[in-house]
Amino acid sequence: MAILDALAAADPAVFPDGLSVADVARAVGREKSVVSRQLRSLLETGMVARRDSGRYELSWRLFALAVRAGDQRLTKLAAPLLLRLTETVRERTYLSVLSDGEVLTVLSEGSRRSIEAVNWVGRTIPVHRSSSGMALLMDYEDEHILDMVRRGGSGVSDREARDFLAQVQEARRRGYTVANRIFDPELLGIGAPVRDFTGRVSAAVNISGPAFRIEPHIHAFGGHLLSMVRALQASLGSDVRPYAETGDL
Structure with a gap:
């Protein structure tokens, strides 16, 4: 949830291409290795999406679930x-x-x-x-x-x-x-x-x-x-x- 909150709170003007693993780690105050594993898990469940640049953002599936x-x-x-x-x-x-x-x-x-x-x-x-x-x-x-x-x-x-x-x-x-x-x-x-x-x-x-x-x-x-x-x-x-x-x- 902390990672999802960090992705949701990211200023699009500052992070137009999403957040890197290091960006998320700084936002939640955790080790990069831990955050990287959690991001992979969220990616597998469809809660987050990864751009070609390797940066992360909230997925459309998460928005659809929220609407329902x-x-x-x-x-x-x-x-x-x-x-x-x-x-x-x-x-x-x-x-x-x-x-x-x-x-x-x-x-x-x-x-x-x-x-x-x-x-x-x-x-x-x-x-x-x-x-x-x-x-x-x-x-x-x-x-x-x-x-x-x-x-x-x-x-x-x-x-x-x-x-x-x-x-x-x-x-x-x-x-x-x-x-x-x-x-x-x-x-x-x-x-x-x-x-x-x-x-x-x-x-x-x-x-x-x-x-x-x-x-x-x-x-x-x-x-x-x-x-x-x-x-x-x-x-x-x-x-x-x-x-x-x-x-x-």
Whole structure:
């Protein structure tokens, strides 16, 4: 772990080609012979990679494992927070991720009310039809958002794509997204992005339910949603604050 930490902490401006055995030995305070043996073991397991120059760096396999572990940790940590949010707002809540250009719901908590949004776990919808889609695209460049919307839905007009973009831009200023009757004429959704420890948007949480119940409480629900996201990000080791708190546009 000390060797992996040393490789991860290496400044790419100082070590553009990775670290030598001597560099790693100095960083961890151990003998070169010991470090060399450990690096060979890490190389055999695929945790590190060696360049043609003989220098070492973290491998892509390690990054892939970290992403998978992060996904499992995300759902585990989100579950109790999603339940608490549902109990607070008394509407169904969802945890979603971006999958092949669409919004995939991976976790949901029901409100146990007679009239509520449906459980959507395991199903996908186009990004331009949900508050989660807006949240997941919040950091993308505007032109890329327009391209994704146009490619993701048959018959989406340029005006519809630009209307969606305008809603994403407004969400950046507000801190959370609002999808008012764009998925279903009777439903309203409020969403917010979830960032991992790198600051990247890795998921979105949203509240969805009958528009007549949610519309009078959009601001209050948005506040509850952002509080839940802050708690989830803290559990994930992320100290990135939502847009509304950082002042980013």
